Amino acid sequence: AQRVTQPEKLLSVFKGAPVELKCNYSYSGSPELFWYVQYSRQRLQLLLRHISRESIKGFTADLNKGETSFHLKIQFAQEEDSAMYYCADGKLIFGQGTELSVKP
Amino acid sequence: EAGVTQFPSHSVIEKGQTVTLRCDPISGHDNLYWYRRVMGKEIKFLLHFVKESKQDESGMPNNRFLAERTGGTYSTLKVQPAELEDSGVYFCASSQYLTSSGANVLTFGAGSRLTVL
Numbered sequence: 361a362q363r364v365t366q367p368e369k370l371l372s373v374f375k376g377a378p379v380e381l382k383c384n385y386s387y388s389g390s391p392e393l394f395w396y397v398q399y400s401r402q403r404l405q406l407l408l409r410h411i412s413r414e415s416i417k418g419f420t421a422d423l424n425k426g427e428t429s430f431h432l433k434i435q436f437a438q439e440e441d442s443a444m445y446y447c448a449d450g451k452l453i454f455g456q457g458t459e460l461s462v463k464p
Numbered sequence: 465e466a467g468v469t470q471f472p473s474h475s476v477i478e479k480g481q482t483v484t485l486r487c488d489p490i491s492g493h494d495n496l497y498w499y500r501r502v503m504g505k506e507i508k509f510l511l512h513f514v515k516e517s518k519q520d521e522s523g524m525p526n527n528r529f530l531a532e533r534t535g536g537t538y539s540t541l542k543v544q545p546a547e548l549e550d551s552g553v554y555f556c557a558s559s560q561y562l563t564s565s566g567a568n569v570l571t572f573g574a575g576s577r578l579t580v581l
Contacts, residue, residue: 404572454507
């Protein structure tokens with residue numbers, strides 16, 4: 361059964377706008393969750409992990425156990441943030457991916 | 465430090481033929497994973513090696529797929545015979561550590577694109 365769900369296949373926003381990429385998980389306990397990103401012509405790479413509670417380049421993600429979510433938030437989206445974003449759990453099961461397009 | 469290396473970068477074969485994909489993980493990484501991306505976007509887990517042992521192969525689609533990791537170093541993924549639906553991008557990733565909760569942080573290869581005609 362799918363453990364990580366990303367309901368949005370595509371998000372399109374204008375530069376400077378805030379954006380939230382949704383990720384929901386479906387199991388109990390204390391999951392370890394990650395966001396990976398693949399920019400055009402680059403390798404899939406780790407963006408951030410919830411256990412580190414880190415913020416990178418304006419990206420944040422907070423684990424919400426009540427909502428079983430780990431949504432990725434970008435405060436001010438930039439054109440270079442356009443990419444495929446994948447949420448993944450500790451067993452490295454990936455969500456379906458969300459394509460983010462940031463328009464000028 | 466060399467990253468995760470995959471060969472070939474692109475392979476075009478006919479249905480019924482055999483293809484072998486290779487992955488060289490980062491030296492010292494015991495954990496090696498294979499994934500594939502089909503239909504353009506979704507990344508599907510195939511299997512996980514810890515050194516030379518298959519830790520989890522629950523994602524292998526059928527017995528036409530065979531993965532090996534000789535000596536716990538590089539790994540191969542063979543598809544025999546290939547079918548049209550096997551087309552996609554096959555990713556390899558490796559990890560040295562498990563976190564306290566058993567999770568991994570992965571370093572990915574560039575992927576091997578397989579096209580079955």
